[in-house]
Amino acid sequence: MTVVPDDQLMTLICDTCGASLTATACVLPDAEVVWTLVSEHGWSGSPFATGPHRCPHCSLLPPARSGHSSGGGHGPGGxxxxxxLDDATVVTATGDIDLDTGDALRAALREAADASGPVVVDLSRVHVIDSTGLGLLVRAHLDARERGATLCLAAPSRFIRTVLHTMRLDGVFPTYDSRDDALARMPRPLSAPSVNGTRS
Incomplete structure (x- = not known):
């Protein structure tokens, strides 16, 4: 499925039920990018014009996939x-980060936030991310910043780097080529001085 652009308007088509929505896709001028349209109207799916996309109603339905294992074809729960590790928490994601695996990643990022300290999201086993996954990463980044910590991404695929660049999010997250590189080089807050004058 491909979103149909028409001048300033774009049409989203639900891959599950066929419902459509025509609206202005604001902010991003690229006709291949529909993330703002998807997120503003409660749809889920790819940030790009090539699908899949699901309307708000179908986004709430369980995915129509064969088998009953958790996470479907996206790996073990995402x-x-x-x-x-030391002062940092590493969340290793797997499979596709999308509506169907978002809950597992959301829970993992909350656990990482509760542990305090910097967070590394290892994306080396992730190949696709949709608007749901982007939203989770942005929310976790904001949560980390509020507590004075850093959230960074490790080993994102070429596709994910393209998505981040297209969505103008590549400047939001410190990004490293590997998990080890992220742990070695990511910014950390200075330790607060202890009572006797040494740093804790």
Whole structure:
């Protein structure tokens, strides 16, 4: 499915029920980018014109996939593990970060926030991210900033880097080529002085 651009308007078509929405896609001038249209109207799916996309009603329905294992074809729940290394927490995502796996990533990012300290989101096993996943990362970034910490991305695929650049989010997250690189180089807050004058 491809969103149909027409001058200043774009038409979203739901891949599940066929419902459509025609509206102005603001902010981003690229006809191949529909993230603002998707997010502003409660749709889910790809930030690009090539689908899939689902209307708000169908976004609430369970995905129509064969099998009953958790996470469908997206790997084990969308999160492979949460590791606490020194002062940092590493969340390793897997599969596609989309509406169907968002809950697992949201829970992992909350756990990382509760642990305090910087957060590394390892994307080396993730190939696709949609507007749901982007929203989760932006929210987690804001939460980290509010508590004086940093959230960074490690080993994003070429597709994810393209999405971040197209959505003008590549300047929001510190991004590193690998998990080890992120742990070694990511910014950390200075330790507060202790009572006896040394740093804690």
């Amino acid at each position: 999160v492979l593990g949460i590791d606490h």
